[in-house]
Amino acid sequence: MPLTDTQIRSLKPESRPYKRADANGLYIEVRPTGAKLWRYKYGFMGKDNRIALGLYPEVSLAEARRLRDDARRKLRDGIDPLAERKRDKLVAQYRAANTFGDIAKEYIDKSVADGRADATTVKANWLLDQLKPIAAMPVADLKPVEVLAALKKIEARGKYETARRARSFASRVFRYAVATGRGESDPTAVLRGALIAPRVTHHAALLEPEAVGAFLRTIDGYTGNAITRLGCQIAPHVMARPGEMRKALWPEIDFEHAVWSIPAERMKMRRPHAVPLSRQVIAYLKQLHELTGPEGFVFPAFHTSRRPMSENTLNQAFRRMGYSRVRLKT
The missing domain is CATH 1.10.443.10 (Intergrase catalytic core)
Known part of the structure; x- marks a missing residue:
């Protein structure tokens, strides 16, 4: 017989976990601590799987049945709900690493894996350090004026060439963020001409x-x-x-x-x-x-x-x- 809310509330903890079935694979597991956890048992590709649906009473009986029915519909479409949940969790974790600093470090790591020269990697990390004011900000929220403010702080020290290189590095990071689904655009694109052009120093050359x-x-x-x-x-x-x-x-x-x-x-x-x-x-x-x-x-x-x-x-x-x-x- 399907469970009722009265029956679920009356379930008492025992020394070992036990479960009470509802219907169509849905059951509730009672832990020795008193916690009551909804689970859905199903078969997929010849294997038995279980997926947690939440704690009772935070997830009510009606909500647990709705979640079970959603999972059954996915199974009919050939989708493993447990595998899909794991995949969604990984995607969420990936998207959570969305600050400019996080993505810049990821971009630098990719450059190392691509075989870029050690000197290039050292310069990239140094440029990231110059951009500390925006490192903790979500890359999708950064506006051109905020990036410009960070670059102007570099300019204020008289480091015009460093500011130019930092803008170029930031542009590469933003484009990488767009390519990996965590950014919408490159805000540095509109900053061309907004920085002081460094004076070119010509090194001595022996020509005669x-x-x-x-x-x-x-x-x-x-x-x-x-x-x-x-x-x-x-x-x-x-x-x-x-x-x-x-x-x-x-x-x-x-x-x-x-x-x-x-x-x-x-x-x-x-x-x-x-x-x-x-x-x-x-x-x-x-x-x-x-x-x-x-x-x-x-x-x-x-x-x-x-x-x-x-x-x-x-x-x-x-x-x-x-x-x-x-x-x-x-």
Whole structure:
């Protein structure tokens, strides 16, 4: 016989859980604590499942029957109500992580999984730190004026280029939020032109042959550390970024074919790169090989061979030579 409210109210707790059936798979489970939990038992794809429908009396008898009937309709449509509930819960949790900071961290994690360079990841985390004023705000609620206010705080410190980069980073995060169903638009799109344009600083360049010759002769006469001198001598010939060069490994150098093969993970564009080596560079590398080869880093740190040369070593050497405005770009 189907249950009645009077019968349910009269059910008393016992030392072990027990249940009383209603109809069509609906039953109520009485716990030793006195709690009364509605459950619906059903079969799907040859397996028995149970789904909780709520606590009595918060969920009344009539409401429990309605929820059971809803579940039965889903079963007729070939839908497992328990699997659907789990899926809805995961979607709700996913959508709950909807602050700008949450989505930005997720976007950065995705970039790491996509194989982006470590330096790119570090810069992204740094830019996120610059955008702290909006990090805790729901991304769908952020308005252009609120993003602009955060960017203007960066500008107020005189960091015009940082503000520009932060706007670009925020735009990528907003577009990712839209793509994953947690945002409606990119509010930074209307901020183009709202920030102070940074002044372009042109770094010194050696353009005249005589000046280039004098520069190379100065390097040849450098009296500091031999490894540093050889690094300075090689740098103008290979045109590699300092991060690529200082982390070079001896197995990457092919003396026979005069090629330096840089793996994809050290390249900014994440593609392997082959650098042809001139006879001058080969000569410098042979000198280096006697100092730091045959394994490990071509340009090791001064204090340990297990780490590469510091990123500022060559630039500092150029400054000591009198070329204070010459700088190798990272």
